[in-house]
Amino acid sequence: MKTTIAKKGAYIGAGAGLVLFAIFGLLPGSLLGGAMGINVAGWFFGLPLDPGIISRAIVLISMLVGVLVAGIVIVTATTTVGWLAGRMLQGAAVEDQKEAAAHK
Secondary structure, eight states, X not given: OOOOHHHHHHHHXXXXXXXXXXXXXXXXXXXXXHHHHHHHHHHHHOSSOOOOHHHHXXXXXXXXXXXXXXXXXXXXXXXXXXXHHHHHHHHHHHHHHHXXXXXX
């Protein structure tokens, strides 16, 4: 399998995205998902919530969904940026090769 500069850039972007997600996305995703879960559980059981197992499960599931959505968005965005940067570098390398072949 041929490894291109664009593919390497995408891998570097994905790695950077995982680091950025761990630093900046984990807590906000959990917080926003938890707030969404409290609202959803409030629709079903009324506010203020009772400390029941079902309402806690709804909040837990929504927190997990919030973390997953934050991770998917951050990693996809940084992978795309890395792939685009690699694609630009790959295009510049092809241009240099064409110029070198033309001068021979």
